[in-house]
Ligand SMILES: Cc1cc2nc3c(=O)[nH]c(=O)nc-3n(C[C@H](O)[C@H](O)[C@H](O)COP(=O)(O)OP(=O)(O)OC[C@H]3O[C@@H](n4cnc5c(N)ncnc54)[C@H](O)[C@@H]3O)c2cc1C
């Protein structure tokens with residue numbers, strides 16, 4: 001079957017009920033996507049499916065044939081960071097980093113949609129992404145910063 | 153685990169007839185949790201994700217048609233749903249986080265038949281009609297008859313939910329209300345969830361009223377005793393108190409891991425009161 005991953009057409013011939021997160025990590029070496037809870041609660045495994053954030057631990061590869069998947073690897077390069085990666089670095093939006101790829105992907109979709117930069121709106125948007133380190137405030141600040149710079 | 157992939161509706165119904173023990177897979181936000189814990193080992197899965205037509209939402213002369221595979225996100229942003237059935241749009245907005253809303257479907261929410269299904273009070277007060285289809289034909293099931301108990305529906309062997317029909321009430325309600333009470337604003341299973349519609353006459357007597365609560369019984373409940381008690385009455389504190397005394401006839405909450413019976417009774421009372429007292 002065919003699936004577009006980070007803008008490249010890929011084919012996958014393994015077991016059709018393999019979870020998307022396992023296909024990304026094991027078959028395509030994209031280990032940026034993390035697994036936290038395996039039950040849809042934590043959002044660490046968030047990737048974009050046709051531009052929308054979804055939990056890759058709750059999707060089997062058969063469900064996404066022909067779709068476009070984006071992972072954290074698509075955001076930026078060490079020498080050219082994505083605006084969200086910049087702001088997470090500057091605002092202390094990441095500590096241990098397990099939740100960060102998922103946070104970034106949910107926030108990236110929000111940024112692209114021109115989301116509301118108010119803290120309440122950001123909190124609601126990120127409600128499906130849990131963080132056990134930062135206490136969220138730095139994450140909210142990071143996203144707000146990237147959003148407001150985007151508007152300028 | 154055996155995977156059946158249906159390319160279109162005909163094939164889905166044929167496969168489901170042949171393998172009635174199969175579990176239909178829509179968004180997978182319920183099913184895949186089971187898969188991850190090993191509960192689906194050895195089961196047969198019928199993948200519906202190719203049935204793109206079933207994801208449509210369209211305005212009809214009478215109201216709105218929502219295909220079973222429409223996601224909570226598609227529902228909560230749809231202009232006709234938002235303007236004509238705002239309580240459903242609001243309830244879709246409270247389901248899980250964005251990730252769950254982007255993947256979870258209305259059909260899956262109904263078929264899953266959790267006592268805590270957050271779309272149910274809205275579907276109950278709008279008196280939704282559930283359209284089902286099997287190899288043998290189509291049926292229309294009133295929403296009030298779709299659940300048989302906790303995690304159980306009245307769907308028959310080989311029968312799928314095709315979509316949900318919502319009919320715009322003949323006169324517009326003068327008040328519509330939705331509230332979900334949980335441990336936090338989002339991504340939490342509800343302790344109690346409420347939807348209400350109210351029609352008042354010019355003299356402020358109740359012309360019609362529809363109230364529903366979720367998470368307070370084996371499945372969603374219309375508050376028939378309270379509705380009957382208020383109909384034709386002036387909406388004053390005395391009538392409201394009298395009606396609320398009938399609450400224990402309408403709902404039967406339990407103590408469980410998320411909450412207690414007493415707490416749920418109290419929250420339910422408060423939700424109804426604040427709806428009735430709103431201006
Ligand atoms: C982290 C998390 C948070 C959640 N929060 C909420 C919440 O706040 N409120 C809430 O109500 N729910 C919540 N849920 C539950 C779930 O996301 C919803 O019930 C969702 O709508 C299920 O839809 P789905 O398409 O993903 O279902 P699936 O998992 O694909 O299917 C669910 C069940 O329905 C059956 N089924 C699916 N489609 C059909 C059909 N067309 N015909 C017949 N049978 C069918 C399946 O066989 C399965 O038994 C949550 C789940 C998770 C993991």
Ligand code: FES
Pocket residue numbers: 034035036037038039040041042043044045046055056057058
């Ligand atoms: S690992 Fe997927 S949501 Fe937690």
Ligand code: FES
Pocket residue numbers: 093094095096097098099100130131132133134
């Ligand atoms: S930085 Fe550690 S979980 Fe968020």
